[in-house]
Amino acid sequence: xxxxxxxxxxxxxxxxxxPLKALIPLFGSTIVFACLDTTAKVxxxxxPVIEISWFRYVINLMMAVAVLNPLSSPGxxxxxxxxxxxxxxxxxxxMTLANFSALHYLQVAEVTSIGFLSPMVITLLSVVFLxxxxxxxxxxxxxIGFLGVLLITQPGFGTFHPAMLxxxxxxxxxxxxxxxxxxxxxxxxxxxxxxxxxxxxxLLLLPPLFVVWQTPSSPLVWxxxxxxxxxxxxxxxxxxxxxxxxxxxxxxxxxxIQLVWTIISGYLIFTDVPSIWTLLGAGVxxxxxxxxxxxxxxxxxxxxxxxxxx
Numbered sequence: 001x002x003x004x005x006x007x008x009x010x011x012x013x014x015x016x017x018x019p020l021k022a023l024i025p026l027f028g029s030t031i032v033f034a035c036l037d038t039t040a041k042v043x044x045x046x047x048p049v050i051e052i053s054w055f056r057y058v059i060n061l062m063m064a065v066a067v068l069n070p071l072s073s074p075g076x077x078x079x080x081x082x083x084x085x086x087x088x089x090x091x092x093x094x095m096t097l098a099n100f101s102a103l104h105y106l107q108v109a110e111v112t113s114i115g116f117l118s119p120m121v122i123t124l125l126s127v128v129f130l131x132x133x134x135x136x137x138x139x140x141x142x143x144i145g146f147l148g149v150l151l152i153t154q155p156g157f158g159t160f161h162p163a164m165l166x167x168x169x170x171x172x173x174x175x176x177x178x179x180x181x182x183x184x185x186x187x188x189x190x191x192x193x194x195x196x197x198x199x200x201x202x203l204l205l206l207p208p209l210f211v212v213w214q215t216p217s218s219p220l221v222w223x224x225x226x227x228x229x230x231x232x233x234x235x236x237x238x239x240x241x242x243x244x245x246x247x248x249x250x251x252x253x254x255x256x257i258q259l260v261w262t263i264i265s266g267y268l269i270f271t272d273v274p275s276i277w278t279l280l281g282a283g284v285x286x287x288x289x290x291x292x293x294x295x296x297x298x299x300x301x302x303x304x305x306x307x308x309x310x
Contacts (some may be wrong), residue, residue: 005272022245029160029238034261036231044104054163059229061198076191089200091271105163108266109274113282114167120145121175148284
């Protein structure tokens, strides 16, 4: 009897289950970001959005420089593809300004729910800019996700608020920002990405800051501004820590838990109760996003199997 020899080596398969050391920081980041958005809504009643955004980034910059100073991390100060890094920072600045402006008028849960449309938009943009192909099932999931946002915004039914357009603009800016980040992740030093992301908004918002500046009225307001900057930096640190131990596709479904924290914080601070349409629309958007992630896993698994056979 002839032997066929040992089976060919199989490519590594990312784990389907996220380990606890990845889930703990990821869950922590969802709480931190929910607190950040809630604090931004509180601050929007005391200070201009431009000033709130500037404090958020300048404190981030101070933290980044303290950790990634030129002596201990000289590589972080070598900016490869500086033009694209600036574009990336501008996209995040636009996202923050639109998000904080929307939070002034809308419930935190509404803004968060609209933001969950981002994976669907990223998939569409990947087709346009990265020339990726998607099947009919994912197209249907994207359409259903947009229908979920229509349930939240309800245009033409008397409950639509123009600030929902700001939330959509924030989501779109964030989706493009994520695509640019994905491109730069393997082409630039991670430290330089952190520094440029904080430095560009800090400098860009300075001129309009002088026009709209209002001195914070109390130590509490000062403290909340510092908290926002620290929360933004700490939240991104937690996300990066989580991604060290699990893939983005594995962790993505757990990010939707942020909606729970925003509902709780919105109720505790503002006594906001999301409408049934907001909850229903959020459910549709989340279900569509989860199905997209599932289909991506299926497609990637088939590609790995085909590569192994070839």
